[in-house]
Amino acid sequence: MFIKTLISKEHFMRGIFFTAALVSIFAVALICVFLFAQGIPAIGRIGIMDFLLGQRWAPTAAEPAFGILPMILGSLYVTAGAIILGVPIGIFTAVFMARMCPNRLYRLIKPAINLMAGIPSVIYGFFGMVVLVPVIFDVFGRRFGMMSGQTMLAASILLGIMILPTVISIAETNIRAVPQELYEGAVALGASHERAVFKVVLPAARSGVMAAVVLGVGRAIGETMAVRMVAGNQAVLRMPHEFFKGVRTLTTNIIMEMGYVEHGSIHFGALIATGVVLFVFILIINTLFSILNARGGIK
Amino acid sequence: MIVFIRRRKVADWLRFILVWGSAFITVALLLCLMGFILIRGIPHIKPSLFAFTYTVENQSLFPALVTTLIMVGLTLAIAVPFGIFTAIYLVEYARRGSRSVRVIRMTTETLAGIPSIVYGLFGYIFFATWLGWGKSLLAGCFTLAIMILPVIMRTTEESLKSIPDSYREGSFSLGAGKLRTVWRVTLPSAAPGIFAGIILAVGRIVGETAALMFTIGSVIQMPQNLFSQGRTLALHVYQLSTTGLYTEQAYATAVVLLIVVLGINYLSASVERRFLRRLG
Secondary structure, eight states, rough: OOHHHHTHHHHHHHHHHHHHHHHHHHHHHHHHHHHHHHHHHHHHHHHHHHHHHHHHHHHEEOOOEOOOHHHHHHHHHHHHHHHHHHHHHHHHHHIIIIIIHHHHHHHHHHHHHHHHHHHHHHHHHIIIIIIIIHHHHHTTTTTTTTSSSHHHHHHHHHHHHHHHHHHHHHHHHHHHSHHHHHHHHHTTTTOOHHHHHIIIHHHTTTHHHHHHHHHHHHHHHOHHHHHHHSSOOOOOOOOTTTTTBBBHHHHHHHHTTTTTOOSSSSSHHHHHHHHHHHHHHHHHHHHHHHHHHHHHHHH | HHHHHHHHHHHHHHHHHHHHHHHHHHHHHHHHHHHHHHHHHHGGOGGHHHHHHHOOSOOOOOHHHHHHHEEEEEHHHHHHHHHHHHIIIIIIIIIITTTHHHHHHHHHHHHHSSSSHHHHHHHHHIIIIIOOOOOSHHHHHHHHHHHHHHHHHHHHHHHHHSSOOHHHHHHHTTTHHHHHIIIIIHHHHHHHHHHHHHHHHHHHHHHHTTTTTTTTTTOOOOOOOOTSSSOOHHHHHHHHHHSSOOOOHHHHHHHHHHHHHHHHHHHHHHHHHHHHHHHH
């Protein structure tokens, strides 16, 4: 009897479901193992300080150098630019959708935001290439002696657009989650609708809105193709104020050079290690996001 | 007092402008992007773009379209069962809040956050090199399958959760076991929601480039078998636009890609709407 139940269909399928559930754990483990196994030795051979803080990236030079500081900073600059440009618009749009939008309009805008999230990054990149880059060159090119419109600025603007749907949908959900009583209380005390939303509802959704920003950071830092198509990709150390110059990020460093790198060389290892650094960045950002999002959900 | 009230009114007015203005900018950006590509691209769509083979004279997108369809089919075939089974385990079998649930959910969130270029690196190292598949359709779709697993899992989980417990209780009280309840009651009721999630995943597959570049390669040809290299539509747009020689064709291909994405989005939204209406 006992054995019969043990091998019954119920138990068998339960086992199948459980095994399937383990696949995601297995996949994460596999990704970590393979990336780290190839990346860490390369970092070791280059020297961790020379790798992370080295200012020169010249993998094919006679005296090769594998410093990714320009790319780390490049990623940070471009992401910061995207946040500065995209987050205010994103959050206010989220406020609009959660609290101010007439119902009929909402039924049009919500699908539009979803569509924006669904547009492939290569389309954004193409748009950046044929519109953004020439426009930037036309407007600022002569005055600032630019060589091309492929700049840090172009990448920041494009990423600012691309993170909008992410920021909007997470922020909207969390602004909606604020209890209606808070809003009603504020209005009962004489606040206008706008004042109640801005001074009561929005501060109450603070963690959730921060979570939206953090996820936006994750999207921006991980974006590859669109940045590759507009950023110029020079592996040169830049200062934050040089936003009219080209820049290379961690992601584009990989995509630019994986095509021709000799498999198994130290250059190859350095590219994988670049991916490892990116991966670590993303892990930190994700952890931050789950903490903030969980806190946003309690309220 | 009057000044005070007026200042408050000005502040409200500013907030109003800020909020409506931002929403307007967001929508305007989307319309501008789509409008620009559609208006500039549609005139370049010619029948020759859909010729059977790609040649230097005629940059046909047909092989890329076929490759994309094959990739969608294969990737879904791998990822959908795992995604749905995982969700079934999490919602129907596991004790809520147990350790295994928490670990599985954490890893799925990690998977969802990993940038596609990292998947590309992993796919190249593991599937293409370590398993020795080379750059191939197979390596590409396994890479994408891991990538879309969290999408399918999460949407299935949400739809299963939205099925009222009374359905399950009804089934149990009629004498059905757990498995039969899942198979005959919960899963069919949740099917439209799951389907909407799968369509969303199709969108990810169709639009993906960074994860595919080093896993399926970029040779444009009709795929011969699972181990041949290929180029999807999105990769094709990338290659055409970055070489700088085929801007017209890049526009036209971008339009085709955009229309495919629009179609997928519309489908997903309408399925989801029907699902929500049915749940009432």
